[in-house]
Amino acid sequence: MPYLGSEDVVKELKKALCNPHIQADRLRYRNVIQRVIRMPGVQEYIQQPILNGLRDKASYVRRVAVLGCAKMHNLHGDSEVDGALVNELYSLLRDQDPIVVVNCLRSLEEILKQEGGVVINKPIAHHLLNRMSKLDQWGQAEVLHFLLRYQPRSEEELFDILNLLDSFLKSSSAGVVMGAAKLFLILAKKFPHVQTDVLVRVKGPLLAACSSESRELCFAALCHVRQILHSLPGHFSSQYKKFFCSYSEPHYIKLQKVEVLCELVNDENVQQVLEELRGYCTDVSADFAQAAIFAIGNIARTYTDQCVQILTELLELRQEHITTVVVQTFRDLVWLCPQCTEAVCRALPGCEEHIQDSEGKQALIWLLGVHGERIPNAPYVLEDFVENVKSETFPAVKMELLTALLRLFLSRPAECQDMLGRLLHYCIEEEKDMAVRDRGLFCYRLLLAGVDEAKRILCSPKSDPSLRLLEDQAERPVNSWAADFNTLVPVYGKARWAVISKCQGPERCGPELPNTASFATSGPLIPQEDKERGQDLPDSGALMLVPDCQLTAEYFEKTWLSLQVAHQQVLPWQGAVHPDTFQMALQVVNIQTIAMSRAGAQPWKAYLSAQDDTGCLFLTELLLEPKTSEMQVSVKQSEARTETLNSFMSVLETVIGTIGDLKS
Amino acid sequence: MRTARITPMPRRNLMDFGFPQTTDSKILQEYITQQGNKLETGKSRVPPTVTNAVSWRSEGIKYKKNEVFIDVVESVNLLVNANAACCSARSWAPSSSRCSCRACRSLRLGLNDRVLFELTGRSKSKSVELEDVKFHQCVRLSRFDNDRTISFIPPDGDFELMSYRLNTQVKPLIWIESVIEKFSHSRVEIMVKAKGQFKKQSVANGVEISVPVPSDADSPRFKTSVGSAKYVPEKNVVIWSIKSFPGGKEYLMRAHFGLPSVEKEEVEGRPPIGVKFEIPYFTVSGIQVRYMKIIEKSGYQALPWVRYITQSGDYQLRTS
Numbered sequence: 001m002p003y004l005g006s007e008d009v010v011k012e013l014k015k016a017l018c019n020p021h022i023q024a025d026r027l028r029y030r031n032v033i034q035r036v037i038r039m040p041g042v043q044e045y046i047q048q049p050i051l052n053g054l055r056d057k058a059s060y061v062r063r064v065a066v067l068g069c070a071k072m073h074n075l076h077g078d079s080e081v082d083g084a085l086v087n088e089l090y091s092l093l094r095d096q097d098p099i100v101v102v103n104c105l106r107s108l109e110e111i112l113k114q115e116g117g118v119v120i121n122k123p124i125a126h127h128l129l130n131r132m133s134k135l136d137q138w139g140q141a142e143v144l145h146f147l148l149r150y151q152p153r154s155e156e157e158l159f160d161i162l163n164l165l166d167s168f169l170k171s172s173s174a175g176v177v178m179g180a181a182k183l184f185l186i187l188a189k190k191f192p193h194v195q196t197d198v199l200v201r202v203k204g205p206l207l208a209a210c211s212s213e214s215r216e217l218c219f220a221a222l223c224h225v226r227q228i229l230h231s232l233p234g235h236f237s238s239q240y241k242k243f244f245c246s247y248s249e250p251h252y253i254k255l256q257k258v259e260v261l262c263e264l265v266n267d268e269n270v271q272q273v274l275e276e277l278r279g280y281c282t283d284v285s286a287d288f289a290q291a292a293i294f295a296i297g298n299i300a301r302t303y304t305d306q307c308v309q310i311l312t313e314l315l316e317l318r319q320e321h322i323t324t325v326v327v328q329t330f331r332d333l334v335w336l337c338p339q340c341t342e343a344v345c346r347a348l349p350g351c352e353e354h355i356q357d358s359e360g361k362q363a364l365i366w367l368l369g370v371h372g373e374r375i376p377n378a379p380y381v382l383e384d385f386v387e388n389v390k391s392e393t394f395p396a397v398k399m400e401l402l403t404a405l406l407r408l409f410l411s412r413p414a415e416c417q418d419m420l421g422r423l424l425h426y427c428i429e430e431e432k433d434m435a436v437r438d439r440g441l442f443c444y445r446l447l448l449a450g451v452d453e454a455k456r457i458l459c460s461p462k463s464d465p466s467l468r469l470l471e472d473q474a475e476r477p478v479n480s481w482a483a484d485f486n487t488l489v490p491v492y493g494k495a496r497w498a499v500i501s502k503c504q505g506p507e508r509c510g511p512e513l514p515n516t517a518s519f520a521t522s523g524p525l526i527p528q529e530d531k532e533r534g535q536d537l538p539d540s541g542a543l544m545l546v547p548d549c550q551l552t553a554e555y556f557e558k559t560w561l562s563l564q565v566a567h568q569q570v571l572p573w574q575g576a577v578h579p580d581t582f583q584m585a586l587q588v589v590n591i592q593t594i595a596m597s598r599a600g601a602q603p604w605k606a607y608l609s610a611q612d613d614t615g616c617l618f619l620t621e622l623l624l625e626p627k628t629s630e631m632q633v634s635v636k637q638s639e640a641r642t643e644t645l646n647s648f649m650s651v652l653e654t655v656i657g658t659i660g661d662l663k664s
Numbered sequence: 665m666r667t668a669r670i671t672p673m674p675r676r677n678l679m680d681f682g683f684p685q686t687t688d689s690k691i692l693q694e695y696i697t698q699q700g701n702k703l704e705t706g707k708s709r710v711p712p713t714v715t716n717a718v719s720w721r722s723e724g725i726k727y728k729k730n731e732v733f734i735d736v737v738e739s740v741n742l743l744v745n746a747n748a749a750c751c752s753a754r755s756w757a758p759s760s761s762r763c764s765c766r767a768c769r770s771l772r773l774g775l776n777d778r779v780l781f782e783l784t785g786r787s788k789s790k791s792v793e794l795e796d797v798k799f800h801q802c803v804r805l806s807r808f809d810n811d812r813t814i815s816f817i818p819p820d821g822d823f824e825l826m827s828y829r830l831n832t833q834v835k836p837l838i839w840i841e842s843v844i845e846k847f848s849h850s851r852v853e854i855m856v857k858a859k860g861q862f863k864k865q866s867v868a869n870g871v872e873i874s875v876p877v878p879s880d881a882d883s884p885r886f887k888t889s890v891g892s893a894k895y896v897p898e899k900n901v902v903i904w905s906i907k908s909f910p911g912g913k914e915y916l917m918r919a920h921f922g923l924p925s926v927e928k929e930e931v932e933g934r935p936p937i938g939v940k941f942e943i944p945y946f947t948v949s950g951i952q953v954r955y956m957k958i959i960e961k962s963g964y965q966a967l968p969w970v971r972y973i974t975q976s977g978d979y980q981l982r983t984s
Contacts, residue, residue, distance in 0.1 A: 137801075170798070172798035248935075
């Protein structure tokens with residue numbers, strides 16, 4: 001067909017599409033369609049056909065037309081939302097065909113994204129609930145997700161809904177079961193016994209997912225199991241065998257299973273679990289063996305005697321990667337469980353020959369220093385280290401050596417005096433690392449102040465081990481994580497997922513993720529791996545904030561006082577601040593915290609600094625007055641550049657907004 | 665002109681704009697027509713199954729002989745640690761059905777389900793406790809919830825009707841005792857004893873026992889009391905195949921490998937011994953299909969056939 005003007009082309013194509021001869025011939029029809037698609041400016045003409053499609057008799061056409069509305073809206077970018085179209089889609093929620101209904105929900109969610117997505121009111125919620133059984137598994141999972149937005153008005157309605165959802169907990173699709181479980185947990189927020197009951201019923205499907213052949217499903221299910229164990233520690237104890245690692249499983253799944261095993265230990269299964277972990281400690285993969293040993297160390301906090309015995313036996317294997325981790329575990333253990341000190345001290349002699357890495361050496365030296373009185377040959381082991389201090393590469397080891405030898409000197413002066421002198425001489429006169437030299441000088445001056453003074457400082461009363469580690473959180477209530485169930489939050493960890501999902505804007509280019517090993521070892525909900533550097537966040541646009549820019553407090557104060565406020569803004573904020581989460585999230589975007597008030601201080605203040613790659617400094621003050629729901633942000637810039645200032649503000653706003661969302 | 669090309673349509677019918685649409689593979693197959701024939705007007709239509717309430721079965725299917733085949737396949741998973749203490753043994757069963765039946769007719773299946781027996785007051789009879797039961801989309805769940813009846817309109821062809829899990833302790837059907845002696849720099853001697861711990865009347869078919877062997881082993885020599893042994897160097901295993909293994913019997917295999925005088929530097933893992941087998945006419949659970957009723961008005965007969973099979977799932981025994 002010859003090229004005619006645009007309107008004429010459209011008419012020709014429309015005629016061609018309706019021509020039965022062309023419709024009958026597949027190839028010709030396809031050619032016409034391709035010409036339509038390639039026609040420039042075709043977007044203007046698609047609205048009418050799509051609207052016609054919404055009212056077509058064939059449900060298949062309606063399905064496609066509904067999704068076409070969403071695509072159309074996408075093509076038109078930031079144009080106004082067409083009210084008539086939205087109303088039409090809302091009314092199509094009552095369509096006969098179940099897939100049309102679900103497509104309508106998806107479409108409305110896309111179109112109304114700016115306003116927070118599709119609104120689920122009472123009639124819609126009830127309509128969806130009644131039609132759930134006709135949907136396929138994908139539809140059911142989506143509808144369950146949308147129903148999370150609905151708040152039932154009365155307790156009666158709430159329990160009616162829960163009764164309806166009951167059968168979906170037995171669905172064959174893991175996605176539907178988890179979606180239903182999450183809805184249960186959210187709806188039954190005020191009824192903890194209902195929540196516990198649902199978690200019991202979802203045990204079976206979750207365990208089935210943990211042994212699934214699909215690795216992704218398996219990993220996600222294991223992360224959820226760990227999540228549940230934080231609230232209900234005894235929940236999976238009787239099914240501990242399902243978490244035994246099989247030889248052919250990938251590394252990341254084995255690590256998760258080991259973590260789960262040490263969390264579900266109880267009196268009845270501890271024997272078998274320890275035996276199984278013992279088997280893993282001699283695994284050919286050093287990483288996995290070490291993870292198993294750390295797990296035994298975890299269990300040892302409660303079942304000390306058996307674990308210490310196993311760890312002692314492992315020392316006899318005289319393998320480097322095993323010995324170093326066992327000694328580190330012992331170090332942590334004697335502090336938490338002083339009753340095992342005797343057993344540990346008996347096991348230590350002989351270890352020093354098999355440890356080469358920094359962590360292991362530090363642990364061994366610390367133990368020798370603190371408990372050296374009970375270990376007969378402690379001074380001689382330390383003497384070995386002192387002899388070789390010149391060739392010691394790790395400064396941390398040297399510092400530990402100084403402290404340990406000082407401690408041991410106070411309890412066994414005759415044996416240690418000479419080598420302490422030599423060590424101090426080396427550290428002060430010949431050592432190049434300033435931190436070590438400082439420590440050496442400190443020890444020397446302490447001794448000059450007198451032995452009693454030194455004893456007072458070094459042998460001060462120890463903290464009460466029953467207080468446990470700060471990390472060991474008390475059992476968290478289910479409501480604290482119910483909203484994260486059946487999402488990627490248990491897999492990534494809360495803070496990290498918040499940053500990732502905020503960055504995935506319409507441009508769809510997420511930040512670079514570090515390798516999976518760090519995910520597999522994510523422990524508590526606020527993971528340490530957020531401290532990774534070198535992440536690009538596309539939000540910053542023209543701005544590149546440099547990591548590792550540390551300013552001293554004096555420098556910050558001086559610069560702050562010398563600059564004028566470049567920008568002031570007020571951001572909405574609810575409730576109190578959690579300084580740790582804040583600091584962590586800011587660090588992910590390379591904004592350093594100079595000072596921050598502790599949680600609950602009124603008024604709450606924070607001072608932040610950041611530097612971009614041209615050397616321009618951004619100093620920020622955050623102020624949260626009591627009884628207001630807003631945070632005042634003041635930014636000072638060392639060089640006046642509006643563009644980078646705006647970029648910096650948008651990054652800051654994103655982070656503050658994320659943290660705000662996290663808490664709600 | 666004919667174009668031989670797989671049409672991209674099924675992909676779009678599977679996912680549209682990122683959302684899954686139809687995933688039933690049987691229905692999707694109806695879209696793929698490889699021949700470039702001319703479509704006659706009037707016949708072109710979308711398969712009505714896509715728009716039906718019964719989305720898993722097309723209308724107007726006719727067969728000469730109407731048959732329903734039910735396979736009850738139970739898989740046994742076993743994990744035994746190095747001390748020969750059985751860590752876990754459990755079985756799960758996807759029980760699949762094959763249906764060559766005319767028209768959408770309703771079928772009803774009766775099992776010796778313990779909950780059903782208790783409901784109908786037959787708790788004394790031999791019954792099976794099924795856990796974690798999952799059904800195909802076609803089964804009417806409401807009826808199962810009410811009175812444990814399994815009623816369904818079957819799709820055409822093969823499909824998985826239901827799957828269940830048994831948590832009861834299961835005796836390992838094939839028990840392996842092994843002694844692997846490694847004399848470094850010289851040789852490896854393997855002795856494997858396989859014992860069938862199931863009833864004498866049953867016979868296990870296609871038994872394959874794979875025993876791991878160090879990767880630097882050479883010159884294999886085997887002696888088996890039954891079956892044949894083969895060294896598979898790509899996988900570093902010896903596969904001992906026994907075509908027919910009756911219950912209660914015990915068989916022995918000995919293998920001898922040489923080791924090079926230069927020992928390998930890297931440490932190797934210790935893979936477990938794996939076993940594959942299939943035992944027909946046998947279920948671990950004792951489940952029985954008591955009846956299969958076809959609700960059919962026009963009075964045509966369909967023949968039900970039931971087959972029981974127990975097969976190995978993830979069956980591993982660790983070596984020390």
